[in-house]
Amino acid sequence: MNNALKGLRQITRRDRVFNFMVNADELVPDTSKGEILYVEDLSVSFDGFKAINDLNLYIREGELRCIIGPNGAGKTTLMDIITGKTKPDTGTVYFGQDIDLLQFSEPEIAQIGIGRKFQKPTVFEHHNVFENLELAMAANKRVWHTLTATLTGEQKDRIDDILHQAGLFELKFEQAALLSHGQKQWLEIAMLVMQEPRLLLVDEPVAGMTHQEMDKTAELLHHLAGDHSVVVVEHDMDFVRSIASDVTVLHQGSVLAEGTMEQVQANPEVVEVYLGE
Numbered sequence: 001m002n003n004a005l006k007g008l009r010q011i012t013r014r015d016r017v018f019n020f021m022v023n024a025d026e027l028v029p030d031t032s033k034g035e036i037l038y039v040e041d042l043s044v045s046f047d048g049f050k051a052i053n054d055l056n057l058y059i060r061e062g063e064l065r066c067i068i069g070p071n072g073a074g075k076t077t078l079m080d081i082i083t084g085k086t087k088p089d090t091g092t093v094y095f096g097q098d099i100d101l102l103q104f105s106e107p108e109i110a111q112i113g114i115g116r117k118f119q120k121p122t123v124f125e126h127h128n129v130f131e132n133l134e135l136a137m138a139a140n141k142r143v144w145h146t147l148t149a150t151l152t153g154e155q156k157d158r159i160d161d162i163l164h165q166a167g168l169f170e171l172k173f174e175q176a177a178l179l180s181h182g183q184k185q186w187l188e189i190a191m192l193v194m195q196e197p198r199l200l201l202v203d204e205p206v207a208g209m210t211h212q213e214m215d216k217t218a219e220l221l222h223h224l225a226g227d228h229s230v231v232v233v234e235h236d237m238d239f240v241r242s243i244a245s246d247v248t249v250l251h252q253g254s255v256l257a258e259g260t261m262e263q264v265q266a267n268p269e270v271v272e273v274y275l276g277e
Contacts, residue, residue, distance in 0.1 A: 024108035029096025029198060036061040036199055036229045037082070042091030043253075044077065051077040052088065053253035059199070064225035066240045067233045068264075069250035070274050075233045078250070079201050083116050084109040095199070115197035119204040121184040125177035129168050129187060132176055133159045136191035159194070165223055166190040167216055182213030186220060199229045206239050218243045249274060 029036060037059035044052045052074045059065055067075055080086035082093055084106035093101045101109055110116075124132050137155065151159075163169040166186040171179065176187060185205055192200060202221070206214045214236075221243055224230055234240050240247065240261065247264045249257045251274070257267045264270050 023111070024104060025111040027099055027112050029113070030098045031061045031096050033097060034060055036096060037231075038092070038094040038097070039078070039082070040092050042078075042081065042088050042093065044081065044086065044088040051253055052081070052091075055091070055250075055254050057248060057255060059229055059231060061198075061229055062226045064221060064230045064232070064243060064245065066244040066247045067231060067250060068235070068237075068240060068247060068274065069256070072252075073250035074253040075250055076203070077253075079116065079203065079233065082109075082201065083114060110195070110197075113196070113198040114201065115192035115195055115199070116201040117185075117188055117192055117203060117205065119207055121181070121188045123176045123179075123184055123187050123191070126175070128173050128175055129163065129179070130159060130172040132187055132191055133162060133194050136194040162190050162193050165193070166220060180213070182209045182217070185209070185213075185217065189220065189224075193224065193228070197228060200224065200231070202230065202232045204234055205232065206234065206236055214239055215242075 035058050037057070039055060039057040042052050042055040042057075043050065055074065055078065057078070067078070069075055077086060081088050082101065084101065084104060087102065095101050095109075095112060095114065099112060101112075101114075104112065124135055127135065134151065137159070160169060160172075163172055166189060168183065168186055168190065171183065176184065179187060189200075189202070189205070205221070206217050209217065218239065221230055221232065232240075232243065244261050247259065247261050248255055249264055249267075249270050251269075256273065257264055257270050259267075
């Protein structure tokens with residue numbers, strides 16, 4: 001049987017369910033090969049400037065990956081493409097082997113299971129810490145009456161567990177506006193975790209933090225890896241060294257090097273374009 005005939009039979013199977021026929025939050029990525037994110041041959045230009053240039057990136061399920069590179073290397077643009085904010089000129093982005101992210105909108109990609117945390121924390125400052133997680137849970141379920149309904153014991157326990165992970169349990173009734181910068185960062189990460197993402201994209205989580213807050217953030221991200229795949233974009237090399245087992249270095253929109261932190265630090269090209277700055 002030739003490949004064309006096999007493909008036709010797959011398409012015409014009565015039990016076949018296509019991605020566009022189901023809600024985004026019902027899709028489950030196929031990670032049987034071990035990878036949760038496949039970025040291949042990706043390119044995008046803005047006014048003649050090639051922000052992403054034939055980029056390939058693969059993220060394993062449950063890993064903690066750091067992405068580094070000089071300003072203008074394409075880190076933010078890559079995150080924008082993965083989350084649906086920007087559409088590439090060429091290339092593919094798959095969540096698991098079967099979910100083509102380029103076919104979905106930004107809100108749909110969040111529902112599929114990709115959470116993104118920007119550098120500046122965005123929390124509901126006029127609500128307390130517990131209510132922030134309750135709001136995040138309601139947004140994920142798309143059941144707004146949850147906000148006025150009585151939470152079940154299981155829901156309360158889940159919120160408490162995540163607050164413990166984030167080191168915020170003792171502050172659960174504190175107004176979010178009164179939290180320190182670092183605590184707001186942890187709260188936003190907790191809010192993303194409340195939405196049960198398979199992949200977390202975290203942009204410069206320790207910018208403006210004290211050394212003690214940085215240590216707690218490293219501990220939190222390590223704790224999340226495994227249950228989630230975590231991709232961290234960061235400029236602080238001391239922090240990257242403290243958390244990274246695998247590092248990807250971007251330069252001029254392409255992957256310049258990948259490997260352990262020790263391998264990347266020893267790469268002459270990386271030293272020249274980035275670490276030697």
